[in-house]
Amino acid sequence: MTASATARVALVLVSHSDQLARGAVELAAQMAPNVLLVPAGGDGTGGLGTSFEQVERALDLATAEGRSAVVLTDLGSAVLTTESVLDLADPELAARVRLADAPFVEGAVAAAVTAHGGADLDAVLAAAEHAGSTFAPTGDPGTPAAAVPSGEPAEGEAVVALRNPLGLHARPAAVLARMVAGFDAAVTVDGVNAASVLELMKLGAAGGQSLTVRSTGPEGRAALDAVVAAIEGGFGEV
Amino acid sequence: MTLDVSWAIAWVRGTAQTVAEHRDELVELDRQIGDGDHGENLTRGFTAVIQRLDALEEPPAEVGDVLKLVATTLMSTVGGAAGPLYGTAYLRAAKATGAPRLDSAGVVALLEGALEGIVVRGKSTTGEKTMVDAWSPAVEAAVLAADAGLDPAGVLAAAADAAERGAEATIPMVASKGRASYLGERSAGHRDPGAESSALVLRAAAWAAAEATA
Secondary structure, three states, rough: OOOOOOOOOOEEEEEHHHHHHHHHHHHHHHHHHOEEEEEEEOOOOOOOOOOOHHHHHHHHHHHHHOOOEEEOOOOOOHHHHHHHHHHHOOOOOOOEEEOOOHHHHHHHHHHHHHOOOOOOOOHHHHHHHHHHOOOOOOOOOHHHHHHHOOOOOEEEEEEEEOOOOOOOOHHHHHHHHHHHOOOOOOEEEEEEEEOOHHHHHOOEEEEEEEEEEEEEOHHHHHHHHHHHHHHHOOHOOO | EOOHHHHHHHHHHHHHHHHOOOOOHHHHHHHHHHHOOOOHHHHHHHHHHHHHHHHOOOOOOHHHHHHHHHHHHHHHHHOOOHHHHHHHHHHHHHHHOOOOOOHHHHHHHHHHHHHHHHHHHHHHOOOOOOHHHHHHHHHHHHHHHOOOOHHHHHHHEEEEHHHHHHHHHHHOOOOOHHHHHHHHHHHHOOOHHHHHHHHHHHHHHHOOOOOHHH
């Protein structure tokens, strides 16, 4: 146990960008020096993309000496490439590897810190996957949604049905967030800060679902009317 | 008639050629709804396949050996989602074709294996504006053609025709998988580049079969 990496679980960070993978390793390593962190970024020839062979090598290194490994990925092909490598890998090795459904940077940091403490594979995986809630701390006290000035009377509340068949996906969420940012008001949709694209997307609101909009502040009434009109208008999509 | 390893090699060479010829078109399709690298990535992948094929000391013994070489090369060299998707497709197709010569049923098994690989890797189904929308009708058409007693060349021609119609049918679809899904409704109105390249791959297979039986 004299090596620098003494944790039982290693991390492999698969990104389309070599710099992004190395940067995430650097960041996580600062907080978890005893964890083996292996970057697997880029297409292997200096370009953006993912490389089967690079991911394969990284997993071999990470799982050496009986270690388990959690893999974090960025965009689509990083996931597909990792799954392909695991499909073709020795089943004994693949059984010691988990692919995390987690945000790349936050997941890496959370997983590394947990692995540093000597946790097992399931605990490290759970730490990575729980990191997603960093984006939308719904229900927690002290969230941005709760940053509405206290003591101010609520300017309004409305319940409105989401008409977009695909729900509140990236584009309408961005439209809504930009709109809300234009008002001197604090607006929430189903309890999350409507000025945050990520929080809106994380609601996972589906088409046909009813949304509760609340608004306070000097321009609270106007903001509420604008938001309700945008949702009722299907964000120009339907 | 049956198709042998020389057909498989002709198919792969024909695919490399047609993908390179349509490189700019695939790049443009992908630029509209994805990240614009599909034509570039596939051209690089199939160029590497041809290099590895040319470097072999002895030609592969079976159709499946050719398909496996394509699979591993694409996975290593494509760099985008098409790598693992096509790679898994060729790998499953290779597993489904463990014979030196393919009859019509063998061709159907090859195509079914490829489709299964794409579905497994992409976790996608029809109507999501992906490669599956070309491969799924291609397999259906191949099954019908084989049942009707067509030879392997006829089966592949039917599959290629259906794949082209399938690629055309992706135009009005809204993507719900892959990079294009980030565009939501705006992905409608564009042909899916993966479905288009799939149609090219299957057309190359049909051409090679027609040549082999001419």
